[in-house]
Amino acid sequence: MKLSNMIVLGLVSIGAAAVLLPFVWMLSISVKPHAEVFSTDISLFPRSPTLQNYWHAIAETDIPLYLMNGVIVTGGILVLQLLFTIPAAYALAHREFLGRKALFASVVAALLVPFHVTAIPVFIGFAEMKLLNTYTALIIPFTATAFGLFLLRQAFARIPAELIDAARIDGMSEMGIAWRVAFPLGMPTVIAFAIFSVTAHWNDLFWPLIATTDPDLATPPRGILFFRDEESGDDIGPLMAGATLVIAPLVIGFLLAQKRFTQGLASTGLKG
Amino acid sequence: MIRRWTTDIILVGPAAIALILFIFLPVLIVFVLAFTDYQFGASSANWVGIENFADLFGSDLGRKAITNTLLYAAIVIPTSVGLGLLVAVGLHSISKTLPRFSNALKAIYFLPVAATLVAMAVSWQMLMHPSLGLFNHWAVALGFSPVEWLTDQNTVLYSLAIIGVWQSVGYNMVLFLAGLTSIPDTLYDAAEVDGAQSGWSRFWLVTWPMLGPTTLFVLIVTAATAFRVFETVATMTRGGPAFASDTIVYALYREGFVYFKAGYASAITVVFFLALLLLTVIQLLVVERRVHYR
Numbered sequence: 001m002k003l004s005n006m007i008v009l010g011l012v013s014i015g016a017a018a019v020l021l022p023f024v025w026m027l028s029i030s031v032k033p034h035a036e037v038f039s040t041d042i043s044l045f046p047r048s049p050t051l052q053n054y055w056h057a058i059a060e061t062d063i064p065l066y067l068m069n070g071v072i073v074t075g076g077i078l079v080l081q082l083l084f085t086i087p088a089a090y091a092l093a094h095r096e097f098l099g100r101k102a103l104f105a106s107v108v109a110a111l112l113v114p115f116h117v118t119a120i121p122v123f124i125g126f127a128e129m130k131l132l133n134t135y136t137a138l139i140i141p142f143t144a145t146a147f148g149l150f151l152l153r154q155a156f157a158r159i160p161a162e163l164i165d166a167a168r169i170d171g172m173s174e175m176g177i178a179w180r181v182a183f184p185l186g187m188p189t190v191i192a193f194a195i196f197s198v199t200a201h202w203n204d205l206f207w208p209l210i211a212t213t214d215p216d217l218a219t220p221p222r223g224i225l226f227f228r229d230e231e232s233g234d235d236i237g238p239l240m241a242g243a244t245l246v247i248a249p250l251v252i253g254f255l256l257a258q259k260r261f262t263q264g265l266a267s268t269g270l271k272g
Numbered sequence: 273m274i275r276r277w278t279t280d281i282i283l284v285g286p287a288a289i290a291l292i293l294f295i296f297l298p299v300l301i302v303f304v305l306a307f308t309d310y311q312f313g314a315s316s317a318n319w320v321g322i323e324n325f326a327d328l329f330g331s332d333l334g335r336k337a338i339t340n341t342l343l344y345a346a347i348v349i350p351t352s353v354g355l356g357l358l359v360a361v362g363l364h365s366i367s368k369t370l371p372r373f374s375n376a377l378k379a380i381y382f383l384p385v386a387a388t389l390v391a392m393a394v395s396w397q398m399l400m401h402p403s404l405g406l407f408n409h410w411a412v413a414l415g416f417s418p419v420e421w422l423t424d425q426n427t428v429l430y431s432l433a434i435i436g437v438w439q440s441v442g443y444n445m446v447l448f449l450a451g452l453t454s455i456p457d458t459l460y461d462a463a464e465v466d467g468a469q470s471g472w473s474r475f476w477l478v479t480w481p482m483l484g485p486t487t488l489f490v491l492i493v494t495a496a497t498a499f500r501v502f503e504t505v506a507t508m509t510r511g512g513p514a515f516a517s518d519t520i521v522y523a524l525y526r527e528g529f530v531y532f533k534a535g536y537a538s539a540i541t542v543v544f545f546l547a548l549l550l551l552t553v554i555q556l557l558v559v560e561r562r563v564h565y566r
Contacts, residue, residue: 004471005366009373012362015355016380019438023383025406026395042409088287097280103288110295112552114500116521117545120305120528120538121298127312144290174279203388205503206521210529221390225507228394236398243391254386258379265385266446 030054030240037236053237054245062215063242066223070246073208073219074201076139078194084143086190089152090178094164104153110146116206123210137211138219142201148193155189156182195257195264199250220246299545305538312532324539336515337523337540340429344519345498347433348440352494353487355437356444361479363445364452365471378449381442389439393507396435397422422509425516432517435504440497444490451486455479492555496548520544 024044029037031049057063091097092104118141126137159182167177183190201219208222215226224246228239254261306324310317328334359381367374384392399406400421408418421431459478468474502521505511511518511526518526520540528537 005369008362008365009370012359012366012377015359016377019381019384019442021406022392022395022399022438023387025399026392029395029398038404040403042404042406044406084287084290087283091280091283095280095283097276097284103284106291106296110291112549113295113299113545114548116500116502116524117302117541118295118298119524120534120541121301122294123529124301124312124534125298141294144287144294146291146295149287149291174283178283199386203390205390205506206525209506209525221388221503224388224390224394236404239394240398243388243394246391247387250386250388251383254383255379258375258382261386262382262446266443266450 026240026244029237030244032237034237053241056235056238057241057245061227061238061242062218062223063227063245065216066218066220066226066242067245069218069223070202070220072135073138074198076135077142077201078197080139080143081145081148081197082190082194085145085148085152086183087175087178089149090156090182091174092149092153093156093159094161094177094182095174107146107149107153110144111150113146115141119207119210126211133212133214133217135217138208138217141207142197145197148197151189151193152186155186159185191260192264195253195261199261199265202250302538302541302545305535306542308535308538310535310538312528312534317535320535324536325543327536328539328543333515333518334523334540337518337520338543340516340518341499341501341520344429344433344436344501345495347430348436348498348501349491349494351433352437352440353444353490355441356490357448357483357487359441359445360448360452361475364449378445381445383442384439385443389503390507392439393435393504396504397508400431423513425513428509428513428517432501432504432508436498436501440494444494447486447490447493448483451483452479455482488558489555492551495551499544499547499551 028044028046030053031051032046033048033050033052036047092100092107122141123132126132131137163185164177164181167181172180203221204219205221205225208217208219209225212218212222215223218226224239224243227242231239305317307319307321308317309320309323329338363374363378398404400408402408402418402420402423405421407421411418420427422428455478459482460474463474463477466477468477500521501519502525505517505519505522506525509517511522521544524537524540524544527533527540
């Protein structure tokens with residue numbers, strides 16, 4: 001191996017170690033016994049690792065509830081997004097109808113609007129309808145996904161028109177074509193979008209912080225903050241165990257399906 | 273005809289209604305509210321003209337949120353884009369000799385993009401903890417005095433910027449790697465024939481100009497992410513100490529949803545939105561025009 005390659009290798013390895021540091025620190029504290037966390041003799045790696053903090057986080061805190069809320073909210077959002085988006089994206093790609101161009105133009109325009117911009121009016125609307133502090137408030141605003149519509153329309157447009165026509169001649173309904181032809185053929189894009197959506201909403205703090213004050217409805221990031229503010233600095237071990245449990249599903253998913261994850265998250269551009 | 277029409281409505285109706293209800297209508301409302309003194313829960317509101325905007329740009333607090341956000345972005349954008357490029361070029365250069373290792377490092381760099389930022393911010397908080405944290409432990413061991421990472425007004429924004437860079441380097445790296453792999457090998461061969469013998473001169477002759485469109489795109493995306501900084505502020509500092517880490521989205525949240533000043537928070541939203549739109553316009557003008565020479 002050439003010397004220049006060795007130098008490059010050394011530098012990128014040091015960088016990678018720096019990127020890993022907060023992960024290592026989190027895992028390390030999560031397996032340290034209470035006394036070791038508060039010892040003045042600080043070390044990066046645990047001396048006498050224990051799973052005690054994890055048992056504490058699972059059995060005596062609301063972390064499992066937060067994780068379950070995360071599954072309900074991200075799952076609910078994804079299912080509704082697909083239900084709304086797939087037929088519309090199919091129609092935008094393969095049907096001629098009045099206002100199609102206008103609809104597509106407004107999808108592109110809506111791509112420019114970050115969620116933060118709509119938060120105040122949406123909050124007022126939910127307050128009026130007495131829907132704050134419900135799963136509905138956490139899920140419904142995200143059914144409108146310009147990004148999903150755009151991404152899936154582009155994917156469905158690549159399906160040959162002859163194929164769609166053949167399905168029509170076979171007597172399939174338009175809704176049937178959307179779900180039984182376009183949906184499976186566009187599956188790689190659907191998966192990329194699903195990864196993007198689940199990651200974005202599992203990790204989101206902004207909207208759950210606004211829409212809910214009830215700890216029973218807290219999604220994982222919101223829950224982590226509830227936990228930290230309650231424990232007042234004494235339960236750092238269980239807090240880190242909880243934080244590890246919160247990042248675990250996505251990190252494991254990423255490590256198992258790196259290519260798909262990178263595609264799903266890197267194709268998002270300004271929506272990241 | 274009518275049946276055709278019904279089919280179209282069934283297919284696109286729900287999505288169109290959702291777009292109107294949750295995106296276009298709220299945008300319209302936020303622009304109107306920005307010119308009123310509306311408070312959440314109030315039964316009426318008064319038209320106050322540009323008073324909210326004058327407040328935002330005229331008050332110390334408002335100006336601070338804006339300058340903090342700009343300073344944060346001014347640190348995060350060049351650092352994160354520069355490091356992202358360096359890591360991408362480094363990994364690309366060893367990807368042929370050590371493909372497995374290069375891939376493993378790529379995964380590590382990308383990890384912060386997938387990991388929940390709030391959870392990671394809790395870990396960063398413990399790294400930066402004044403007495404129990406690893407950073408100060410190392411600083412003292414190396415003979416420096418301990419740093420008040422999150423409690424010193426002059427330091428806190430830089431501490432948050434470190435996390436901002438940490439979070440976005442991997443994302444930028446992936447975009448640059450995609451740009452690098454799309455450069456045809458023949459260009460490097462041609463450059464070598466033309467006398468560019470060292471890797472360094474080939475970088476400036478081929479790689480850098482070919483990465484132009486990618487770089488602009490990465491800059492814009494990083495800027496948009498930096499302007500939106502919220503999770504780390506909400507988790508670690510709540511804008512403090514003494515508003516030294518108050519940023520525009522955090523101010524939006526605090527004024528709107530802690531103090532319930534919907535009108536003022538709407539004005540912050542409008543300013544934030546226009547800044548992001550400006551970025552997009554720049555992207556469309558510059559990137560789209562240049563992208564064809566790829």
